[in-house]
Amino acid sequence: MIKLRSFHGGVHPPTHKKESTQSPIMAAPLPAQLIIPFRQHAGEAAKPVVQVGERVLKGQLIGEPVGPISSSVHAPTSGTITAIELQQIAHPSALPDLCATLVSDGLEEWGVRQTLSYRQLSSDELQKHLRRCGIVGLGGAVFPSDMKLRHPTVVNTLVINGAECEPYITCDDMLMRERAEGIVRGIEILRHALGTDAVLIGIEDNKPQAITAMQRAVDESSHPFKVVAVPTLYPGGSAKHLIKVLTGVEVPSGKLPTDVGVQCYNVATAYAAHRAVEHGEPLVSRIVTVTGNVEQPRNYEALIGTPFSELVELSVAKADTNRYIMGGPMMGVELPAVNVPLVKASNCVIAASDVLFPPPPPAMPCIRCTRCAQACPVELQPQELYWFAKSHNFGKAQEYDLFDCIECGACAYVCPSSIPLVQYYRYAKSEIRARDHEKRAADLARERHEFRQFRIEREKQEKAERLAQKERAAAEAKAKAAATATVIATPVDPSADTDDTQQMRIDAALARAKEQAATTPPKNTETLSPAQRAEIEAIEERRAHIHELAADAGADDEPPKHSQGN
Amino acid sequence: MLSSPFITRTLSVDRIMLRVLYALLPGIALYVWYFGPAILVSIALAVTAALATEALMLKLRDRPLRPFLSDYSALLTGVLIALSIPPLAPWWLPVVGTAFAIAVAKHLYGGLGSNPFNPAMIGYAVLIISFPHEMTHWLSPQDMGHSALSLGQQLHYIFTSTLPAGMQLDALTMSTPLDTLKTQLHLGMTVSDIRDLPIYGRLAGKGSEMVAAGFALGGIYLLIARIIPWQLPLAFLGTLFALSGVFNLIDPAHYAPPLFHWFSGAAMIGAFFILTDPITSPTTAKGRILFGMGAGLLTFLIRAYGGFPDGVAFATILMNMCVPLIDAWTQPKVFGKKGSKR
Structure with missing residues (x-):
């Protein structure tokens, strides 16, 4: 048995997991048309590598990764690409993103599937394969899994996240119940690639069947993995919190788990890694829970790109359903429309009604009761952050660690004044980011301006120098010309003295005299009349007198300083 | 469009305040047991003043009445002031104290959630500084042998400041x-x-x-x-x-x-x-x-x-x-x- 630790705060919202775990995972029927966004992972969107009108096979690469943090996108079934265009996706902003439309041919014809024997492969080769197969974190963050295998430090513990702490969501629970063997094989692949010894599989204790199934699979595999039941406490499935519970290590703020020698993968990601390596299947489908205000809540294995509306139709949404939420009720996002496609991040869709999720009562003032602070798993002071965000005191909000907030919603869940706290934090964060951006832009503009000033100044100087040089050169040339003239004018043979040279000599002498006269202009004080001289003397006398007076006064008190510009 | 979280636990401000009020009940019951029902009259006066002042201030500040009158916070302030002043006090004493607490100590600072000082204690402090004499008429416990007043006699004193013939205030209070x-x-x-x-x-x-x-x-x-x-x-x-x-x-x-x-x-x-x-x-x-x-x-x-x-x-x-x-x-x-x- 390992000693479990706990983290501060957390809440116990009603789990509502029973509803969708009554029936096994069902393969969703093949949709007639799929919409596959090219941005389904954290980082750069994939670049389309297919043409409109092209026939693609199931598992064929249609979008290739761009840059280090990116992943691949594949055709989830065989068929024809009919469009590559901007379409609405599952994002709260309702902004469209680049998607491929795939009309399926109903054949489900696989392309080439490259299976590998991972034991012979280096971590590098496995990383390349996972990137090629579009494997990303399926717990919701969709971070490219290959990136997580690349780490400069020694990782000695692999934590597998099967906590699934959000209410309503049961896709990981069902996956563990039904496909524990595949998960364990996937874990072994990731462990091999990471080179770790210890593997801890954390599952919240409200999933006894999943725990049993996973324990059995681990026993059968004879890998020394530990299946650990962790207390059910939201947000216990947050990677950093699960790591704290299982290992007692608190990942420092702003650092990655690998910095403390731990790496964390979701169970579904491990399963996807297993399919990719041992079956050669890229990530073209996932398990998704359809629950809430529906007649038949359950889990489906659905192709990426399946419109949510088809899944909701299978589960039969009740009449009073008025919106849909992707994810759980604590951190999910409302879908802009129900026909947007399923993506790699979609773990759950909840049909919602005003009865199921009643709109909150009007917010009351904060009474500083600190129930939010007691619930905060990051040990923030949400009531202070709320105050700072509300009063636009963003500097102070940052000082009080606003950016450590994981937006889990525990604070708003317990707030007796029904204040939408998380919204305030999102607002403050986006304002701060926007201001930082503006500041950077302003800094850049200032730098540019300063450089321009510098350049103009430099050019002026260079011009002046060039001019001076030219003048010098001209003067030198003149002098040289004069010198030559003299040389010519004083020939060795006096008999060669001609009229011409004489004339030149005269000219040169005149020029010298002129030059001399130009360099020493007469002083204007040298040619004065006696009356003028007397006047000047009188002025000088008065000046001297004033200076004396000023010197006397200065000994007593300083003349007033200019206060401007301080 | 709403954003997450979509669910909340329902322990609202009014329920918290209500529980605090419930928690005062044993103390109030024992108060009545030992000193007679006059305290209930004080509480009624203070609570009425509290709610009336709250309503007036909300109106002046152009705030909605219902959510704030029903959050029990003004009511609680009234009860706490009544409990901290002598029960056999003229009717205007709890009224003035409570009105000051709600109007000045609470609403002039911005209302619920914004007041830096405990309104009930400000109300009490104002009374003990302004009316020290009236603030000393504490009732003696009823079993101390003095001739206790009936509820009617107490009401009569509270509103008219006159005692039944032959009774001295000093004999009743301490x-x-x-x-x-x-x-x-x-x-x-x-x-x-x-x-x-x-x-x-x-x-x-x-x-x-x-x-x-x-x-x-x-x-x-x-x-x-x-x-x-x-x-x-x-x-x-x-x-x-x-x-x-x-x-x-x-x-x-x-x-x-x-x-x-x-x-x-x-x-x-x-x-x-x-x-x-x-x-x-x-x-x-x-x-x-x-x-x-x-x-x-x-x-x-x-x-x-x-x-x-x-x-x-x-x-x-x-x-x-x-x-x-x-x-x-x-x-x-x-x-x-x-x-x-x-």
Whole structure:
């Protein structure tokens, strides 16, 4: 048995997991048309590598990764690409993103599937394969899994996240119940690639069947993995919190788990890694829970790109359903429309009604009761952050660690004044980011301006120098010309003295005299009349007198300083 | 479009306030048992004044009436003021105190959630400074042999300030146990001699010690129900106990024992109902301990050396002033920042 630790705060919202775990995972029927966004992972969107009108096979690469943090996108079934265009996706902003439309041919014809024997492969080769197969974190963050295998430090513990702490969501629970063997094989692949010894599989204790199934699979595999039941406490499935519970290590703020020698993968990601390596299947489908205000809540294995509306139709949404939420009720996002496609991040869709999720009562003032602070798993002071965000005191909000907030919603869940706290934090964060951006832009503009000033100044100087040089050169040339003239004018043979040279000599002498006269202009004080001289003397006398007076006064008190510009 | 979280736990502000009001019931019941029903009249007057002032101020501030009148916070302020002034007081005393508390101490600072001072204690402080004479007419416990007034006679006195023929106010009222202790100590009596006086019971004042116990009982319910944080009452009562204990050990003739301090005056109602007002107390665990300790220290100092018999109200107000500073000083380290400097 390992000693479990706990983290501060957390809440116990009603789990509502029973509803969708009554029936096994069902393969969703093949949709007639799929919409596959090219941005389904954290980082750069994939670049389309297919043409409109092209026939693609199931598992064929249609979008290739761009840059280090990116992943691949594949055709989830065989068929024809009919469009590559901007379409609405599952994002709260309702902004469209680049998607491929795939009309399926109903054949489900696989392309080439490259299976590998991972034991012979280096971590590098496995990383390349996972990137090629579009494997990303399926717990919701969709971070490219290959990136997580690349780490400069020694990782000695692999934590597998099967906590699934959000209410309503049961896709990981069902996956563990039904496909524990595949998960364990996937874990072994990731462990091999990471080179770790210890593997801890954390599952919240409200999933006894999943725990049993996973324990059995681990026993059968004879890998020394530990299946650990962790207390059910939201947000216990947050990677950093699960790591704290299982290992007692608190990942420092702003650092990655690998910095403390731990790496964390979701169970579904491990399963996807297993399919990719041992079956050669890229990530073209996932398990998704359809629950809430529906007649038949359950889990489906659905192709990426399946419109949510088809899944909701299978589960039969009740009449009073008025919106849909992707994810759980604590951190999910409302879908802009129900026909947007399923993506790699979609773990759950909840049909919602005003009865199921009643709109909150009007917010009351904060009474500083600190129930939010007691619930905060990051040990923030949400009531202070709320105050700072509300009063636009963003500097102070940052000082009080606003950016450590994981937006889990525990604070708003317990707030007796029904204040939408998380919204305030999102607002403050986006304002701060926007201001930082503006500041950077302003800094850049200032730098540019300063450089321009510098350049103009430099050019002026260079011009002046060039001019001076030219003048010098001209003067030198003149002098040289004069010198030559003299040389010519004083020939060795006096008999060669001609009229011409004489004339030149005269000219040169005149020029010298002129030059001399130009360099020493007469002083204007040298040619004065006696009356003028007397006047000047009188002025000088008065000046001297004033200076004396000023010197006397200065000994007593300083003349007033200019206060401007301080 | 709403954003996450989409679900909430339903313990609203009004339910919290309501539970605090429930927790006052045992103390109020014992009050009636020992001192007669006059306190209920005071409470009714204060509550009416509280709600009327709240409504008026909301109207003036152009705020919605319903959510704020039904949050029970004004009502609670009224009840707390009524409990801290003598029940046999002219009708305008609780009315003026409550109206000032709600209008000035609460709404002029921005209403619910924005007031830096505990409104009930401000109301009490205004009354004891402005009307010290009226604030001394505390009823004697009913079993002390004096001819007690009927409810009708009490009502008559409250509204007309006239007693039935042949009755003297002095015969009905007395100064508080803390006041008596202070006066008699000044006159040269020792603590043990003073406590032999008939107004004293086993621990503190006869009757009033039981009312304090009733408030403590309600306070323990609030602790168990997690309505109030444990640090505040513990730090306050602990500090008061420790200080009075040390002084009592050194000089028992001139310093009352700790339990006397606990069960006298506003110590118990202050520990569980006044200091624990979330709006005017610190938000951090460490801060609450500092706040409670500070209030305990000030209460003891005012009781032992100050000009007023009890010190809870002024200790509360003085500590209220320190709350922003205490909060800023005691911010805890967040997850992943332990062992690093803020």
